[in-house]
Amino acid sequence: METTTITNNFKSEEYFINMGPQHPATHGVLRLLLTIDGEIIKKVEPDLGYIHRSIEKMCERDSYQQIVHLTDRMDYLSSHINNEAVCLAVENALEIDIPERVKVIRTIIGELTRIASHTLWWGVMGMDVGALTTYFLGFRDRELINDIFEETCGARLTMNYNIPGGLMYDIHPNFIKRVKDFIAHFKTKLPEYDKLLTGNVIFQKRMKGVGILTKEDAISFGASGPVGRGSGYSCDVRKHHAYSALDKVNFKEALRTEGDSLARYEVRVQEMWESMSIIEQLIDNIPEGDYKVATNAVIKLPKGEFYQKVEAARGELGVYIVSTGTKNPYRLKFRSPGFSNLSLLNHIAVGGKIGDLVASMATLDIVVPDIDR
């Protein structure tokens, strides 16, 4: 009987596909232009601007009080921290002394924001690798934080709670009790996250050794937040340039040295524990006092340049104000964490599979309005 040998005569061919801007895994309107060979990625080029509103240009015509409101619409998952960045920059420029009460409340709400952001990330992270349940668990816990925000600030997402000089209102009488209840609840729920997803074999295989970023590359690409810390790069602004009440609390900077997707995942989970510890240290010690100091109705910054960096949920957010002494900034630049973190996507995805791109991108935790400011 005659036998035929099947040989691999197929030629490999590079081709090009679009991922997004409406793809669910890009978390918003981000379009990636992929050059691929079979399933192997050769090049990833982000195409941005689908929701660019030019907030920096709008800031040039707005007063400093108005600018605070625009920052909510950048990284909407850490809106309180964005507000805080602008307020701190303005307060430092005016050399206003902020009451201790304000500093502590800002830090507590900032850390609650971080937990809310990380629970949402954890939910969609699981969904991106095929585990639908995580989405519901993440949102279940996040809702409780949003309820606390709603009671105190009147809003669940774009909070506008900070104003230059302090806070818009004092905290709600229920605030302290509800935060304590939430911490007690979340302490029992966070171990469930590990049980459900972290230890899962399929999940581990998707994450371990994938999307590796070395420490040198992390610094060179300007990575910050959990992305930098997953590569062993100590970049926590809360540690190195402490602001508000963060110099009064003890917490560990979550660091991993592996630099892969799993390391970035573990950093965020550990950060939720650390944030809870920060809140616990502060919640019983909110000093009495005013919740704001009066500022002029028209705020004019002195001539000069002012830079303020804070640790938003996604990493280092910088506000660079150039003032000529008028009531509007001459130039205002937001150094957004997502923009720098996205720039390294090509670096970590090339040579990997297209499915791993989705998983790696989920661990970068991209929020598109933060990039398209």
Added chain:
Amino acid sequence: MTNEALQKLISSWIPELEFTEEGSQFLNIIVQPEQLHQLMTQLKSNNETSFDYLFCLSGIDWGKELGVVYHLESTIHRHMVVVKVQTEDRENPTFDTVSNIWATAEFHEREAFDFFGIIFNNHPNLKRLFLTEDWDGFPLRKDYVDEINMVIK
């Protein structure tokens, strides 16, 4: 390193540099466009300065001049410095790229090109990032006019 020590060391490399701390919390270095790349390379590679983290790169329109502001930090020594460069040529404002020194500059320079029309020599992929290829003008310049898209109070 303190700002005084930084100033002493850096001015020994390039004597023409100007230094100022007025109206800023950082030490500001003002450099001529021709010497920008040489200064930046040394700021990164010198062991005493090791500015390995470019945390902000902003284009800025001073009305007459166009400029770029670089915010640098050393993750080893934890000191910071600001480098400023500007040119009066508004038609073809050109500076050398620093994307071969810090990888993050590639995206940030594309943003500055997109909004200010600043051209970066030797940039690997200098094209519009946010706006479409056929967009007319550079929106963050002070003399930009767009009657359709801009809301003016």
